Amino acid sequence: MTNSVLIKVPSKKDYFEIISFSIKTMAKNIRMKKSDTKRLVEAANELFKNAITHAYGDASGVVQTQIHSFASGLRIDMQDWGMPMTADKYSSVPINLEEERGFNKIYKLVDLFEYKNLGKNGKKFSIIKYLSFESKTKFQTPLKTTDKDHVAYDTPITVRNFKAGDEEAISKLIYQNYGYSYIKELFYHPKKILEYQNKKLFCVVAIDENSNEITGHFTLVKMPKSNIAEIGVVVVDPRYKGMGIMNKMFDALIKRAEELKFDAIFGEAVMFHTFSQKSNLSHGFKESALLLGRAPEDVTIENNKLAQKNLRGSVLVAYKIFRYPPQQLTLPEIYKEMIVKTYKKAQLPIDRLKQCNSSKQKHIHLYYDYDPLTNVATIVIDDYGKHFKHKFLLLLSQLRAKHCDMIYAQINLNNNPHIDKIVTLLNKRGFFYAGVLYLKHKNQDYLCLQSKHSVHIGKKNLICYSNFCKELLEYIKTDERRIKYKV
Secondary structure: OOOEEEEEEEOOHHHHHHHHHHHHHHHHHOOOOHHHHHHHHHHHHHHHHHHHHHHHOOOOOEEEEEEEEEOOEEEEEEEEOOOOOOHHHHHOOOOOOOOOOHHHHHHHHOOEEEEEEOHHHOEEEEEEEEOOOOOOOOOOOOOOOOHHHOOOOOOOEEEEEOOOOOHHHHHHHHHHHHOOOOOOHHHHOHHHHHHOEOOOEEEEEEEEOOOOOEEEEEEEEEOOOOOEEEEEEEEEOHHHOOOOHHHHHHHHHHHHHHHOOOOEEEEEEEOOOHHHHHHHHHOOOEEEEEEEEEEOOOOOOOOOHHHHOOOEEEEEEEEEEOOOOOOOEOOOHHHHHHHHHHHHHOOOOOOOEOOOOOOOEOOOOOEEEEEOOOOEEEEEEOOOEOOHHHHHHHHHHHHHHOOOOEEEEEEEOEOOOOHHHHHHHHHHOOOEEEEEEEEEEOOEEEEEEEEEOOOOEOOOOOOOOOHHHHHHHHHHHHHHHHHHHOO
């Protein structure tokens, strides 16, 4: 990618100068402060010394470093093929914040520090440093077409499931539409598209019958913790736009989801692109949540002025449910009316709302998912129990230290008798309503709350197509004001 540098050097300390020069050059290009650049170089140097000293020791080896710039900072991945390391050593960081070397030093110098065991491919450490101000970097724009390039509107088009050999054409379609600004980096790697096919990805493509060219792509992305899939990565060759290809692929994608026996599929429509909202509704989707700031500020949509404001966009979540497993739903009193209205809109049975066992859990497990490329995070809450407040506040402080633009909280609605206590605590910490996410984890429904951690969340790019979207947006704005001024 044009905003990445890949370096392979021998595991000798003198070669770090090459890595250091590359980091400084990339940081300068995105206008990172010199003080932040210095910290990032120091952290990378500690990782490099770790590879020389602990991974290879007296033996010779290779250290691979990839430096990747994105809209709000730099990520450095450093990989070695030396001595394996137990994850316990990394997970125990910070051992001592007074320590000025090794992993503890790295932890203090950067905003994100992660470790991954790659098995036979060695191990990889990742560090991220965010910009202290808005980046002005311009990413490569999509290719443009002219009227002369457009094919005849009566060109016969068919839609079929993915076949081996389609992967390169799909990557080219992504590039034609987005340049290198598309957030799902996987789709720039044809081999990965093929590798994940019928496992994580279930793609359909549109074919020009005359030329046998692939002219469009749409996919289902299976969620890892539930029997649902997200629809997305819809692209059409610019020469073929306006021919109804997207709708043909949409119909085929729904049919495939039913054949695969998914319980539901959902889409996240960027709100400054009302066509996506309209398309979801026309195919039987029901809106359930509105996630502010979910879309990064560098998302590009052709001829859309709202996508050029350098502000984060919001997404409208909508579901098409095929089968709805029985649940014992417990609703927080403060949001009960809106949640019930959302279920009725989706034509889901309300008679499943029951009182359930209120015994307190002895121990709970909280976790979060963090995406450095979109710079948003999600805390998942399944129950309430011992030390809940302490554990939640600890996770929240960790995410705020990463400078996440948005933090979402997903709260299990199934058999959760202490949900009012959970919601009250989150409200006091700045979380307000977002909506309902059906069958999100373990085939169970979750209430979603959200918290802003950036001033760069767009307000004028909140465009609603449906009346329910407008009602939901107004409800969210009202709840945000309640949280800000009264809680």
